[in-house]
Amino acid sequence: MHDGDDITTIEGIGMPESLSALQQAFKDNDAFQCGYCTPGQICSATALIDEIKQNWPSHVTTDLQNPDGLLVQEIAERMSGNICRCSAYPNIIKAISQVLENEMNDSSKTDAVQKSEVTGIWSPPPSEAQLGSQSMKNKTATSRLGDRS
Numbered sequence: 001m002h003d004g005d006d007i008t009t010i011e012g013i014g015m016p017e018s019l020s021a022l023q024q025a026f027k028d029n030d031a032f033q034c035g036y037c038t039p040g041q042i043c044s045a046t047a048l049i050d051e052i053k054q055n056w057p058s059h060v061t062t063d064l065q066n067p068d069g070l071l072v073q074e075i076a077e078r079m080s081g082n083i084c085r086c087s088a089y090p091n092i093i094k095a096i097s098q099v100l101e102n103e104m105n106d107s108s109k110t111d112a113v114q115k116s117e118v119t120g121i122w123s124p125p126p127s128e129a130q131l132g133s134q135s136m137k138n139k140t141a142t143s144r145l146g147d148r149s
């Protein structure tokens with residue numbers, strides 16, 4: 001499926017003696033997770049920054065001319081494939097925001113980054129246990145729909 005594609009691992013982004021700006025920002029902002037998640041977060045965040053710099057819209061982009069206008073939501077959406085329960089997410093968002101701020105050359109985008117505030121705690125979606133009875137009702141309804149086909 002990806003025969004011939006280029007693959008960049010964390011070692012291709014930077015090494016301990018030559019950290020990328022994003023790796024340095026993760027270090028500066030204490031944005032670490034475990035040894036599996038941190039490299040994945042940095043690889044995803046590197047791609048995220050490239051996407052934003054190329055004006056690629058995400059699922060939550062409301063303005064194609066300003067795809068990073070809602071920076072925290074953009075980062076959360078674009079990083080949503082990296083899931084763990086350990087939650088260093090606020091510091092990860094700070095690290096990514098810091099690098100975006102430094103890398104964006106267009107002044108309007110830089111303004112949007114600077115106006116965004118990284119506050120609060122971003123949490124992953126609730127689990128089925130947290131959803132409780134509502135989740136069970138939805139499953140029952142889904143099962144009934146499935147019975148009809």
Ligand code: FES
Pocket residue numbers: 033034035036037038084085086087
């Ligand atoms: S930090 Fe890796 S599983 Fe949570």
